Amino acid sequence: MALMTAKEYIESLRKLNTRVYMFGKKIENWVDDPMIRPSINCVAMTYALAQDPKYADLMTVKSSLTGHTINRFTHLHQSTEDLINKVKMQRLLGQKTASCFQRCVGMDSFNAVFSTTFETDEAHGTHYHENFKKFLTMVQDNDLTVDGAMTDPKGDRSKAPHDQADPDMYVHVVERRPDGIVVCGAKCHQTGSVNSHWHIFMPTISMSEADKDWAVSFACPTDAEGMYMIYGRQSCDTRKLEGCSIDVGNAKFGGQEALVVLDHVFIPNEYIFLNGECEFAGMMVERFAGYHRQSYGGCKVGVGDVVIGAAALAAEYNGVEKASAVKDKLIEMTHLNETLYSCGIACSCEGCPTKAGNYQIDLLLANVCKQNVTRFPYEIVRLAEDIAGGLMVTLPSQKDFESDTVVGNNGETISEICNKYFAAHEGVSTEDRQRVMRFLENMCLGAAAVGYRTESMHGAGSPQAQRIMIARQGNIQGKKQFAKDVAGIKD
Numbered sequence: 001m002a003l004m005t006a007k008e009y010i011e012s013l014r015k016l017n018t019r020v021y022m023f024g025k026k027i028e029n030w031v032d033d034p035m036i037r038p039s040i041n042c043v044a045m046t047y048a049l050a051q052d053p054k055y056a057d058l059m060t061v062k063s064s065l066t067g068h069t070i071n072r073f074t075h076l077h078q079s080t081e082d083l084i085n086k087v088k089m090q091r092l093l094g095q096k097t098a099s100c101f102q103r104c105v106g107m108d109s110f111n112a113v114f115s116t117t118f119e120t121d122e123a124h125g126t127h128y129h130e131n132f133k134k135f136l137t138m139v140q141d142n143d144l145t146v147d148g149a150m151t152d153p154k155g156d157r158s159k160a161p162h163d164q165a166d167p168d169m170y171v172h173v174v175e176r177r178p179d180g181i182v183v184c185g186a187k188c189h190q191t192g193s194v195n196s197h198w199h200i201f202m203p204t205i206s207m208s209e210a211d212k213d214w215a216v217s218f219a220c221p222t223d224a225e226g227m228y229m230i231y232g233r234q235s236c237d238t239r240k241l242e243g244c245s246i247d248v249g250n251a252k253f254g255g256q257e258a259l260v261v262l263d264h265v266f267i268p269n270e271y272i273f274l275n276g277e278c279e280f281a282g283m284m285v286e287r288f289a290g291y292h293r294q295s296y297g298g299c300k301v302g303v304g305d306v307v308i309g310a311a312a313l314a315a316e317y318n319g320v321e322k323a324s325a326v327k328d329k330l331i332e333m334t335h336l337n338e339t340l341y342s343c344g345i346a347c348s349c350e351g352c353p354t355k356a357g358n359y360q361i362d363l364l365l366a367n368v369c370k371q372n373v374t375r376f377p378y379e380i381v382r383l384a385e386d387i388a389g390g391l392m393v394t395l396p397s398q399k400d401f402e403s404d405t406v407v408g409n410n411g412e413t414i415s416e417i418c419n420k421y422f423a424a425h426e427g428v429s430t431e432d433r434q435r436v437m438r439f440l441e442n443m444c445l446g447a448a449a450v451g452y453r454t455e456s457m458h459g460a461g462s463p464q465a466q467r468i469m470i471a472r473q474g475n476i477q478g479k480k481q482f483a484k485d486v487a488g489i490k491d
């Protein structure tokens with residue numbers, strides 16, 4: 001089948017019976033809902049760019065399973081070049097949307113589940129790898145968007161799944177039948193969940209024998225019986241309902257997260273990828289997290305490019321772009337952003353084949369990449385706020401800039417007063433100044449800060465999760481030996 005156009009993708013969502021709840025009620029036409037639509041536009045961009053001949057080499061690729069041309073977001077990486085192209089594609093999407101475009105979690109789960117099912121089958125004689133290949137072929141041929149669902153609610157973080165007061169704190173099997181399993185539980189913070197055709201569920205932590213019923217992975221259509229989503233709020237999100245697109249900051253695009261609930265959902269055998277083989281839960285988590293930590297060396301960098309550009313525009317509009325201190329801040333922002341990109345590229349260049357044949361990133365470097373991502377975007381927005389000045393948080397509304405209400409003794413309207421006092425560098429319209437200030441507000445502390453700041457901190461695992469991996473991969477013993485050899489210390 002052909003690749004979907006952006007329009008076809010949006011229309012395909014209407015055909016699903018996805019159950020979405022927001023502000024305490026069911027949303028029937030969620031595709032056109034003004035709170036949700038920017039996040040759909042964002043995923044649609046992954047389809048639109050794949051149709052553009054200018055980006056065909058980056059956005060499309062030959063499937064290793066069928067030989068068909070597919071969207072790279074559904075691809076199994078076949079080389080280090082593929083891994084590098086993945087990062088470049090993500091940077092491009094970040095530049096075009098300045099938002100989280102949501103389709104990476106699915107791509108990262110495909111690559112993690114493909115290799116983990118291969119090794120699980122090798123150890124247990126199961127048939128998960130064939131199940132997964134059939135599922136992915138369907139995804140590739142129909143150009144579907146898939147949510148990678150890993151993070152469970154986790155209840156008391158000090159307790160294992162089987163020790164929780166409520167067993168639903170981690171997704172688990174409640175019934176095993178000859179034709180499949182019945183599952184219960186939920187996944188939190190699910191990026192692009194509502195906008196996906198299917199979901200892949202994976203465990204969120206390593207598990208022991210006692211957690212067997214929680215060591216489960218499977219695919220499930222987004223509108224499966226028993227499955228529903230409760231939409232996550234974002235800072236300043238109701239600005240989308242005010243009819244003032246400038247005040248939204250980025251009215252076209254946005255991210256999306258939701259709580260996904262599985263209430264006794266039946267999963268047929270053919271969609272099961274792990275079912276009790278608890279020692280492989282950790283491998284799936286580690287591999288997914290590795291790919292996802294690489295991803296942030298692309299997507300956050302693309303968004304960072306737009307933030308840096310907006311800060312430079314704010315400086316230009318304010319008339320300070322030639323000041324050496326401003327130039328230096330833009331250099332620092334660029335240095336930080338390109339350092340993240342270097343990490344994304346480096347962990348891709350150092351990738352290697354898995355037993356199943358697809359390529360995985362260098363785990364140590366991917367974890368270093370994400371550890372930097374937990375810090376540098378925060379410094380980049382600090383510098384952007386410094387350059388922008390206070391107006392990014394104190395500017396009157398778009399409605400004031402458009403108001404005919406008379407306020408001045410000489411009959412001046414609110415609009416005239418705003419345009420008078422918020423004029424800056426000659427030749428720059430106050431509307432452009434409003435736009436750039438509101439955009440920066442959105443990126444630094446509005447709805448888009450979810451994707452640029454807090455997602456940088458916790459998405460793909462909180463900072464400590466990377467430090468644990470860095471400790472494991474860092475080879476301190478080997479480094480001690482280097483020191484002994486050079487210093488002449490004998491054992």
Ligand SMILES: Cc1cc2nc3c(=O)[nH]c(=O)nc-3n(C[C@H](O)[C@H](O)[C@H](O)COP(=O)(O)OP(=O)(O)OC[C@H]3O[C@@H](n4cnc5c(N)ncnc54)[C@H](O)[C@@H]3O)c2cc1C
Pocket residue numbers: 105148149150151153154157158187188189190191192257450451454455458459460461462463464465
């Ligand atoms: C914007 C956004 C998008 C996301 N998208 C997705 C997605 O698409 N799919 C998905 O599966 N997940 C997604 N996530 C989830 C993300 O992976 C988690 O937020 C992350 O793993 C942290 O989990 P948590 O939020 O439950 O925080 P917590 O686990 O509660 O962590 C909070 C703090 O407690 C510490 N902590 C936690 N447990 C322990 C412990 N046992 N001992 C000591 N310290 C501990 C952590 O290190 C951290 O500092 C997303 C998150 C965000 C913010």
